[in-house]
Amino acid sequence: MDVNNNANNITNIFNKYLESKPIFIQRNALTISFTPETIPHREEQINTISKILAPALRGSKPSNIFIYGRTGTGKTCVTRFVCNHLEKAAESTGHKIKVIYINCKLKHSADTEYRLIAQILKEFNVEVPFTGLPTQKIYQMFYDVIDTEERIIILIIDEIDALIYRTGDEILYNITRINQELKKAKISIIGITNDLNLISKLDPRVKSSLNEEEIIFPPYNAIELIDILKQRAKIAFSDDAIEEGVIEKCAALAAQENGDARKALDLLRVAAELAEREGDSKVRLKHVDLAESKIDTDNILEIVRLQPKQSQAILYAICRLVKSNPQKSLNGNSQEIYTSDVIEQYIKICKEHRLKQLTTRRISDLIAELDLFGIISTRIISKGRYGRTRTITLNIPDHIYNKIEKFLEEIFNK
Ligand SMILES: Nc1ncnc2c1ncn2[C@@H]1O[C@H](COP(=O)(O)OP(=O)(O)OP(=O)(O)O)[C@@H](O)[C@H]1O
Ligand SMILES: [Mg+2]
Structure with missing residues (x-):
């Protein structure tokens, strides 16, 4: 009996789901892995970074850049966006450009100087043992590998604060000095952080070399967040799937919280998922309230759990x-x-x-x-x-x- 009941329940749930009008047409447009084709309200930062990096197209080493701003202000997505375009533009110039992206917050990616260099070598298809070699030796391998031809390497070190807290800032000093050892290749560094105090904590030597150019990403205001959300909503949802005011509400809540675009997108995605789970054909204001409370709960529970x-x-x-x-x-x-x-x-x-x-x-x-x-x-x-x-x-x-x-x-x- 029980088994039949279970089966009936499941069938009912699935049928109800299939009969309802879908809310999502492309769910991943609201997830972090999605790269938007245009990035509104970051023209100034995009232009500045592009101008700084442009000399790479003629084989000159661009200045190092230090980028900072609060969480969710578009630092990672803008930097990757410009660098992707730079790599494409280089294809027709005869000058080689290679962009390497390292996120120091990812587990085991760059928690020691050794691992960071090993990770970069991996990008050149050179596997090194996870531990074991002396640091000096791994640097030597690194010089040998990258100095095989004339090229510009743009090394993006994202969430650089995590690296510095784990290893100290000596490592950055070493990296900024790499160019002195190279004959053909040149390396430029883009350091990114949301720790606004980081730069004042750095050793002055490191600071002056890393900070040749400094770019600040200000928080988004509610109006800017509305534009960002609308652009994504157009891709993510079917027509009429969101009630009036939903986007505005997500934007307002995220604007209160440091102008964080990630938070705004999360609110909209979770609200839509809750609506979908309820069998509702529209995302409504009440779903945004529920989403906010769910996200807060999940975050706090996660902190406690860890x-x-x-x-x-x-x-x-x-x-x-x-x-x-x-x-x-x-x-x-x-x-x-x-x-x-x-x-x-x-x-x-x-x-x-x-x-x-x-x-x-x-x-x-x-x-x-x-x-x-x-x-x-x-x-x-x-x-x-x-x-x-x-x-x-x-x-x-x-x-x-x-x-x-x-x-x-x-x-x-x-
Ligand atoms: N101007 C924008 N237009 C469209 N999407 C944006 C914009 N700014 C940020 N986003 C989106 O918001 C999310 C957060 O952006 P991003 O990861 O670049 O933030 P961040 O500044 O690197 O934050 P953190 O310091 O936490 O790493 C991403 O999903 C990104 O695609
Ligand atoms: Mg980031």
């Missing part, structure tokens, strides 16, 4: 304190908790779950890290002659709090 067990224990301690406090504020969890209480609760959790208990100092470090992730906020308050203490507030919106709590309960009580 924390080490010890940080999760601290967070669990905070959640338990928030729950046990009878004077809940309206927002449910915006009360301030003393660090000393958190530590006491944390020790209890360690005992209950046979977790190694960290020192107070280490716990403080982990609390500071959770603050950096934005899940909690901490504040130092003075207790008069009793010295100073730190208070903690949980920064999780109400509708997500229960999910986080449930998640933590599950991992600690399984």
Whole structure:
């Protein structure tokens, strides 16, 4: 009986799906892998980068470029877009140009100087063992491989902050000096980051060589985001699939959040997926609300999920304190908790779950890290002659709090 019921249910769901008018005609137009054919509202940056790179078409080394701007402001897509055109333009000039793109945030792509060079060599079809050779030796291989002919190599190092935090900035110094070792080939670097403070943290030698040209990508405003979304929506959706105001709402929400085009596109895609799942023939304003809450929840849950067990224990301690406090504020969890209480609760959790208990100092470090992730906020308050203490507030919106709590309960009580 059960089996038949299941089969009927599935058939019903599939039939209902097939009978409804499709919302999407090209779903991938809203995903990150999609490259738009034109990039509105970035004319200035596109022109500047093109002018800086143009000398490569006559065999001269372009200046190094340092690009920065907040997340989702089009840095990666504009840079790749211009470089693709540059490679195409070079085909008819007789001068060779090779563009290499490395994203330092991708796992294992460039977490050490060795791996970065190995990764670049791979682009020239040279495989090197993942570890083992001395760094000097791998640099030598690198010079030998790229210096075989006259050419300009444009090396895009995206999310360069991740590389610097892992390896220090010595590596950039070495790379910017590579040209001195080369006879035929020349290499130009485009460094990209969304860490606006990075440049001030760099060693002055590195700064001056990497920063020959500096390009800033400002956040998009709501009107610009509307254009970007409309262009994608035209490709992604069938006619009349979106209710009036949906695009405007996605744009407004993303504009509030740092003018992030990725966020705007995500909102529209998730809203449409939710509408589709409900069997609705249109994406409506309510789907955008649902999408926003789903994206927030997913992001926060992901951060919590990826924390080490010890940080999760601290967070669990905070959640338990928030729950046990009878004077809940309206927002449910915006009360301030003393660090000393958190530590006491944390020790209890360690005992209950046979977790190694960290020192107070280490716990403080982990609390500071959770603050950096934005899940909690901490504040130092003075207790008069009793010295100073730190208070903690949980920064999780109400509708997500229960999910986080449930998640933590599950991992600690399984
Ligand atoms: N002006 C634009 N027109 C069309 N699509 C855009 C535009 N700007 C950004 N996008 C799209 O928004 C998404 C984010 O852009 P991109 O990846 O270039 O951002 P970013 O500045 O590199 O962000 P991050 O610092 O997080 O890496 C991509 O899917 C990209 O195609
Ligand atoms: Mg990027």
